[in-house]
Amino acid sequence: MSLRVSPKIAISLVILMAAFSILVALSFRGTMVYYLTVSEFLSHPPSDLDGHFRVNGRVVPGSITRQTGVLGASFQMTDGNEKLPVVFRKELPDTFVDEAEVVVEGNMREGSFEAHTLLAKCPSKYESQKKANYSPSP
Amino acid sequence: MPEFGSLCLILSLIVAAWSLVACSLGALTRSRSLIRSGERGSLAVTTILSITSACLLMLFLRDRFDVEYVASYSSRAMPTLFKVTAFWGGHAGSLLLWVLVLSVFSAIVILQNQRQNRSLMPYVVATLSGITVFFLILLNFTSDPFERLGFTPADGKGLNPQLQTPLMAIHPPCLYLGYVGVAVPYAFAMAALMSGRVGDVWIRTTRRWTLFAWLFLGVGLLLGGYWAYIELGWGGYWAWDPVENAALMPWLTATAFLHSVMIQEKKRMLKIWNMSLIILTFCLSIFGTFLTRSGVISSVHAFAKSGVGTVLAVFLGIILTFSVTILTWRLPRLQSEGRLDSFVSRESSFLFNNLLLVGICFAVFWGTIFPVLSEAVRGVKITVGPPFFNTVNFPLALALLALTGLCPLIAWRRASAQHLMRVFLYPATGALAVFLLLLTFGMRDLSPLVAFTLCAFVLGTVIHEFYRGSRARQRATGESFPAAFAKLVGKNRRRYGGYTVHVGVVLILVGVVGSSFFRQETTFTLHRGESARAGPYTLRFEDTTSSSDENMDQFTAVLGVSRDGRPAAMLRPGRNFYKSFNQPSTEVDIYSTLREDLYLILIDFDPQTGLATFKSYLNPLVNWIWIGWMVIFLGTQVAVWPNPRERALLARARLIEERSIA
Numbered sequence: 001m002s003l004r005v006s007p008k009i010a011i012s013l014v015i016l017m018a019a020f021s022i023l024v025a026l027s028f029r030g031t032m033v034y035y036l037t038v039s040e041f042l043s044h045p046p047s048d049l050d051g052h053f054r055v056n057g058r059v060v061p062g063s064i065t066r067q068t069g070v071l072g073a074s075f076q077m078t079d080g081n082e083k084l085p086v087v088f089r090k091e092l093p094d095t096f097v098d099e100a101e102v103v104v105e106g107n108m109r110e111g112s113f114e115a116h117t118l119l120a121k122c123p124s125k126y127e128s129q130k131k132a133n134y135s136p137s138p
Numbered sequence: 139m140p141e142f143g144s145l146c147l148i149l150s151l152i153v154a155a156w157s158l159v160a161c162s163l164g165a166l167t168r169s170r171s172l173i174r175s176g177e178r179g180s181l182a183v184t185t186i187l188s189i190t191s192a193c194l195l196m197l198f199l200r201d202r203f204d205v206e207y208v209a210s211y212s213s214r215a216m217p218t219l220f221k222v223t224a225f226w227g228g229h230a231g232s233l234l235l236w237v238l239v240l241s242v243f244s245a246i247v248i249l250q251n252q253r254q255n256r257s258l259m260p261y262v263v264a265t266l267s268g269i270t271v272f273f274l275i276l277l278n279f280t281s282d283p284f285e286r287l288g289f290t291p292a293d294g295k296g297l298n299p300q301l302q303t304p305l306m307a308i309h310p311p312c313l314y315l316g317y318v319g320v321a322v323p324y325a326f327a328m329a330a331l332m333s334g335r336v337g338d339v340w341i342r343t344t345r346r347w348t349l350f351a352w353l354f355l356g357v358g359l360l361l362g363g364y365w366a367y368i369e370l371g372w373g374g375y376w377a378w379d380p381v382e383n384a385a386l387m388p389w390l391t392a393t394a395f396l397h398s399v400m401i402q403e404k405k406r407m408l409k410i411w412n413m414s415l416i417i418l419t420f421c422l423s424i425f426g427t428f429l430t431r432s433g434v435i436s437s438v439h440a441f442a443k444s445g446v447g448t449v450l451a452v453f454l455g456i457i458l459t460f461s462v463t464i465l466t467w468r469l470p471r472l473q474s475e476g477r478l479d480s481f482v483s484r485e486s487s488f489l490f491n492n493l494l495l496v497g498i499c500f501a502v503f504w505g506t507i508f509p510v511l512s513e514a515v516r517g518v519k520i521t522v523g524p525p526f527f528n529t530v531n532f533p534l535a536l537a538l539l540a541l542t543g544l545c546p547l548i549a550w551r552r553a554s555a556q557h558l559m560r561v562f563l564y565p566a567t568g569a570l571a572v573f574l575l576l577l578t579f580g581m582r583d584l585s586p587l588v589a590f591t592l593c594a595f596v597l598g599t600v601i602h603e604f605y606r607g608s609r610a611r612q613r614a615t616g617e618s619f620p621a622a623f624a625k626l627v628g629k630n631r632r633r634y635g636g637y638t639v640h641v642g643v644v645l646i647l648v649g650v651v652g653s654s655f656f657r658q659e660t661t662f663t664l665h666r667g668e669s670a671r672a673g674p675y676t677l678r679f680e681d682t683t684s685s686s687d688e689n690m691d692q693f694t695a696v697l698g699v700s701r702d703g704r705p706a707a708m709l710r711p712g713r714n715f716y717k718s719f720n721q722p723s724t725e726v727d728i729y730s731t732l733r734e735d736l737y738l739i740l741i742d743f744d745p746q747t748g749l750a751t752f753k754s755y756l757n758p759l760v761n762w763i764w765i766g767w768m769v770i771f772l773g774t775q776v777a778v779w780p781n782p783r784e785r786a787l788l789a790r791a792r793l794i795e796e797r798s799i800a
Contacts, residue, residue, distance in 0.1 A: 028522060031526035032508075034518060036519075037630045068746065
């Protein structure tokens, strides 16, 4: 081997590696989060997952309702199969619009999902959509 | 004109393929004329690609919406600057920029090495051309930016509002300079392996390229963070988003590489390690390019699914297999000539520094791809968010910080206790003083306390190093202190440039620790004329303004900010509404001082009740992150500045190489 080292250094390297693996493993355990689709969420009792989960889906067009004077909105999200009513009572990101991909964290409460965090991604605005989307010039 | 662009793309692919073939054959047959022809071919590719890019740029400036790419990312109402930056607003154009940068770098390498490194050059050009060919295949057959729609829409869709900022003009190009710049040292490493000239010549020749790529990758990261900070309105600058991670990883391994090559140059050790690091860095830079385009990992940065993911993954596999194969083939020639003796020596501290950097990179990699792995293996998607990255990387970063302070002070080979005492006494005392000071000011949280103390220690060692060196020189030459200082730095640019970079890193960490551990959030709802408090600041909601043009509607709230009763600033957070996107955009306003940033966003305004809801973040010390980057930039300039000593060392390395080959 090209890297000839003294036993002392070799041993400390092994110890360091072990410490590193333990660090990664421990951090992992504490922070891993299940990433579920709406159907997966509805078929899994969420209590099994010990609060460590997120649900992702799309905002059902036209389902967003906002109240004046109250932050956030209530809306429905879907994965194409099932729908989940969601309530979010904090400030919404700019990207939260109809059809946006959303990821929520929270828990079920009185028949709807009460989210404490919400991430949203624009509905494929970077993408060139079908040609029909353009209005051809006369 | 779009037809001409497509034609140029095909032509450049043919010429680049010729360059690859000619240089490979030239290297095998030692035919000078073939090699020259390959090099000229590569220069021609640069010319053709420049014309191609100019062509695409013209299409944007002339609003040629019959071209699909232009129609998708530009619109008539957009200011000229954004029409220019829309060039790399989408997948195809950014790929063209990538390959343009690569071909310009190849041309510079060829022009620099017309009379030197002749035995490496055919392999270098072949490697660079190979990469160029691959990206040109992608451009020609999967993502042609010149593709036409078949009809002419009245207007384009416009650039996503989040990309309509002047930062769009510099952030992606900087990142690309970094990503692509890594290809040059990689090509030289491959050339060294293929030609069997595995001494230090390739390292010394590409030292400045590596620094350049490393610097721009870093600046790209910084600008990305700054962009997120001032645009996105969540009060932070780093979210461990997969694409941020993708750019961070090659930067980390490049940092490791910059350090470990010093061991090879001084001690002729770690040769295999250095080869592996540069291979890893290049693979990670391709991986980063792939990640944004594959649709494999969801991210705010992701381009639309373009179908190039698989192709890029295959390319990555080819590069890895190829690199590892020739590395294994040349292993016997990469024997280390030195031996790692002492635990407390500079060699071993460099080794630990490298392990830490690669360890951080590995943890980031693991966290980034885990969702994909878990879905493939267990059928459940499991993600780890910022908490994972923070928990893992904080202790590793602290260890790295401690090494940054220790390493330059430990002597080569073996350090004596006496020597250690002498160099550590002052910095350690300084760090202790900072520790006690922070305690008396009431800081009880252990993590930031340790972090700030270590920062003080590293700063202390660097200042002490500068001081000791200058004093020693002053004593030896009788110069004045400032003259001795200037000469010292001038004669050892690399070393003191490096120390300066360390200062920058410390400043960044001060900013990161300050703004992550001591951030305060407040949300408040006000009528006009009412005030609210955020930390030491009082904010008075004065008025609103609104305006409208063809591109967007703007709405702005005006707030008077005062600190301890004294007026400090007027802040104007607002909301813009981009018409062509039917999407609002939060406009942040920041009152920024060296002590802290008051970061203000307008969440909501109800015209009926006149109630406005704001959110403010107090981000302590955040400015030091940007200042730290400026220091890093400065330090790198000092280190890359050409100097006669490096040139002499390179010449010597060449001589040794020639002798060992003969």
